[in-house]
Structure formats: structure tokens, C-alpha cells
Amino acid sequence: KNHAEIDIVFVGRKYAIESERTLSYEFKGCLERKVSFRELQAGRLTRLITKSSALNILRVPYGFFQALIILLQENPSHVISFGGYIALPVAFWSWILQKPVFTHEQTMKPGSANKLIGFFSQRIFVAFESVLSYFPAHKTQWIGNPVREVVFTQTPPPFEMDTSVPIIYITGGSLGSHSINQHVFALLPDLLSSFTVVHQTGDVKEYGDFERSIKLKREFKKKYPNRYIPLAHISEDDIGGVYHRAEFVVGRSGANTFFELIALQKPAVFIPLPWSANGEQKAHADFFKEHHIGEVFNQKNDRSILLATIKRFHENVTRYTNSFRSLPLQLKSDATQTLVEKILHF
Template identity: 30%
Template sequence: GVGSYSSGPVILMAWLLGIKIALHEQNILPGITNRMLSYFADRIYVSFEKTKKLAHPEKVFVSGNPLRKEITDIAENNITDYGLSKKAFTVLILGGSQGAHSINIAIIDALSNIKNKEGFLFVHQTGSSDTETVAKAYAQHKISCDVKPFFDDMATKYSQADLIICRAGATTVAEITVIGRGAIFVPYPFAANDHQTQNAKALCDAGAAKMITEKDLTGKILAEKIEYFSENKQELSKMASLAKTFGKPDAAAVIINDCYKMFNI
């Protein structure tokens, strides 16, 4: 089971039938379904070391979060293509598959505060509703950009980024840590149990990322952070290296192999 209410009846029926049960929790804070089902589980796979303290430690295995092959290939082959242009500091902006309106608005406000505009390239996934408005803002400030509602080639975008500005969902955090990039997280404030803030905090506490809460998000603050890291690349590189220590590119294989052992296969 991977959480959500739909897994509850299936897991409980498996327990009644004597079938082995494994759960996977992507976020640092287990959701209510996984918390309830943890009592019936034989193994609980988690993505963060800190989650061990919140679950049944004797059942917990820190596996990481399984990711798409094109993402893990970047990590395994150590692919680094910082910046689409060697002269431009490349900022990748993501708001999840639907975009994030608050991040889009903050970026629009930030553009007027960025001084060395010709020194940047913004690669911006806006979601479907803000694409035209965001693209016009970049054009108005004559800043190089690649603006689309959604990017299909995320592995390429990650490999080309110097700095990433994004939400802190479990998959996004896992992708960033596996690839090893410096990130400024803007957690979605209405996530269950505020788990995105906790996901981001796990990295921030280790110096592996920065976080701006949505209530503190302004164009001025964002511009200051972007300019700071563009001028302090050594610090950004250190942050990226620390982020990579959280990455687990072999998460899928680890889970499969451990399940085989559990089933004595």
C-alpha cells in the first residue's frame, strides 16, 4: 500500500487472509491511512530517516522514493549540464504538474528587482492558467526564458538547472536529491498535516536547501535569493552536494529485493 483511503480495505483483507503486507510512505510525515495500516504491516518503506521515529522502527526500512528511469539515469551517469548557456545562470521554476499561481506571481514581481537581467535564463513551468501572463513578463523585462504550461522532458530540465524553485512534494524532493541540485522550496501550505513544509525542513536543517513559506513569499525576497546564489556559486554547489546525500537512486530495486527476502524468494 502507498497510502490513500483506497488502499485501506485491500490491506485489511490481505491481513485477514494472512498475506504479507508492505507499505510505502513518501513524505516525512505518514498520512492517516499509512499510520492506521502500519499496525498490520510486515514492512514499512520510508523516504526519510526521520520517519523512523514516527513509525514502528522494527518494521521500517529507509528505501527512498522510487523514481522514473530517466531521472535516476542522470544520477547514475553523473550527468551535469549546468545551464543551457554557459554564460547564463539557469533557474528552473516548477509548481507541480498544475503549476503554482503564487510562485508565478512572485516570479513576475521578482523580475523587476533582478539587476543583471542578461545574466539569467529562466526555465518556467507555469501550469495552464498563467503561461501567457508569465511569458509577457519575461518579454517585458527582456529576460531569456523557456516558458511552458508543462515540461515532458523533466530529466533534461533538471540536468540543465543551476537553481530550482519549487514546491516540496515527495516526488519533487526525491528527484532533486537524487540528481543533486540546490533548491529553494516554497511548500504548498494546504498539504495534509503540512507535510510539504516538513519535507523541505528535513533538507534545510542539513543545509541542503532553502525554504520560503508561502506567507513570506514576495518578489523582492525571491529576487534576493536568486541573485545571491548566482553570485555565490560555491555555496550553491555545496548545498547541491548536501542535497545529493539524501538521494536514493536505487529505491525501486531496494524495495523489490527486500520484498523478495520477505517472501523468501
């Protein structure tokens, strides 16, 4: 926003779930910001062979062809990657076409695609100091992870919440999580007796979780008014207010959530995505647990364990919050500015 002369073209998935044409988080974000968007239908290689994975493999050559067309049409002066199978064909052809590639590795455990992208990149930036060893030293720099400015705002969200009891924010990530939602729905009678629950469900049509959450809200409205607030998504205008009012967070442990919660010194009960690339979410969750700023719940376990963990967490939340003071991880607050300056002055 400080460089109006720069034109940005975002390359990514238009649909988060292709089968039901659910628009992706990144596509909706580009629409809101009026950023040009080019859809790329890249495939990925997986260890499990299923009908879905077979179709994915067939998309691999198509994704490389599509990426080449996009680069020839857009003719960018710089290419910035945040990793993953979508970015790989773009980075490859940028390298072939001799366009400078810059990549940022957000996780504790770089996957195969990101290591390949690192080979094609002129400069590699990493969020964790421990990740420096995964890439060539001469072109790798530890800068931290960009954190959205909006998470620091404290504007009250546009919905009523019962503040007479502690507030917990439960989230399954940008798409929501059916597994987490199932646990939450079953635990609502117990949770609402002690907490106000802001529940980001996602809106995947296949499961109908958001519709179910609205029905449950009506059922609990008389006994627990304004204690259950289900939302398909939480806008950037509201996320800071939700974070600020929540005593702690329950949800996935992606890199962005990891760094936002550390920046806010907000403890969490993490439910890592079991099949996240290279076990990155498990690594993030384990970090929180090892440093006494969070706990970890395996989504395959009985939900009674999750309920007990949440209640115990609330009882000891002050101790978890105070543990941020002794956190060994140095959080670089200027990651966004550093990333932009390094790219523009390359």
C-alpha cells in the same frame, strides 16, 4: 519493465481538479506507459469545514464501496500503497480480503492515513531512517526513496535556452502552483535581466496561468530572447536535461523532488506547500536549509524577499553545492530494486 509477466493495475484519481476535469499526472502517466488504470473517487477528512470539505466527507463511504468493487473485480495478488487518502480504502479492503499489502512512506512526517495503512500492511518501507519509529519495528524497513532514472539523463531539451546567463528551473509540482506563478510573473523583469528562467506553470484552467505565461514570453521575446521558457508540464524525456542545465531549482518540496535534488546534488530555494499533509513539505525544506543546501521562502511573504533570496542564492551557489559533500543523510541508491524484490519474494 524487467518483469513483463506481471500485470499492473493503478488505482488513483483520474482528474486532478474535478471541477474542470483536468487529467491527473498519474492518469496521463499510465496512458503513456499503457498501464491499466482504475479511477477511485475517495473522500478525505479535513480540519476545516467548508462546502468543498463537506462534499469530500460525503465521498468517504462511496470511496470505500468503490475500492471494494475494484478489488473484487481485479483480484490482485499483491497490493502496493504509497500512502494518502486514496490508498486508505484500498488497503483496508485488501486487509479484510487477506491480500498482502505493502506500503512505502516517502515523507519525514507520516500522516494519519499512512499510519492506518501501516496497520493494514504486511511490510512497511520508509524513505527516511528517522521514520522507523512511527511504525512497528518487526515489519518496517528503511530502504530510501525510488528516484526516476530519467533525472540522470543529460539529453538537451527540445527548446532553445540562452546559456550566456545562469539557468534556473522554477516548478510548482505536477499541477503547477498559482501562488508561485503569481510571484514569478511579477518578478520576471528582474529575473530575466540576470537569468534564463525555465518555468513549469501547470495548466489549471481556473487561473489561466499557462496562457498568461505565453503572453509574457511574447512580451519579453525582443529584449530577452530565449530567456523565458514557460511550459505547462515538463515531460520525463526532458526533465533530466532541464535539471542538468539548471544552476539551481525554485519550487515545492515534495518527497520526490527532495530525493531527486539530493541524488543530483542540486541546491534549491524551496517554497513549501503551506497545507501539505502534516507539514511534510516544510520539514523537507527545513532539512535543506539546516544543512546549507537550500533556502526556504514562505509564499505569503512579499515577493521582493523571494527575489533577494534568489539573487543571494546565485551569488553563493558554489557554497550550497559543496555542502552536499557533508550531508548526513545516507541516500540509498537501490530503493527501487529493493522495493520490487521484497514485494515479489514475500
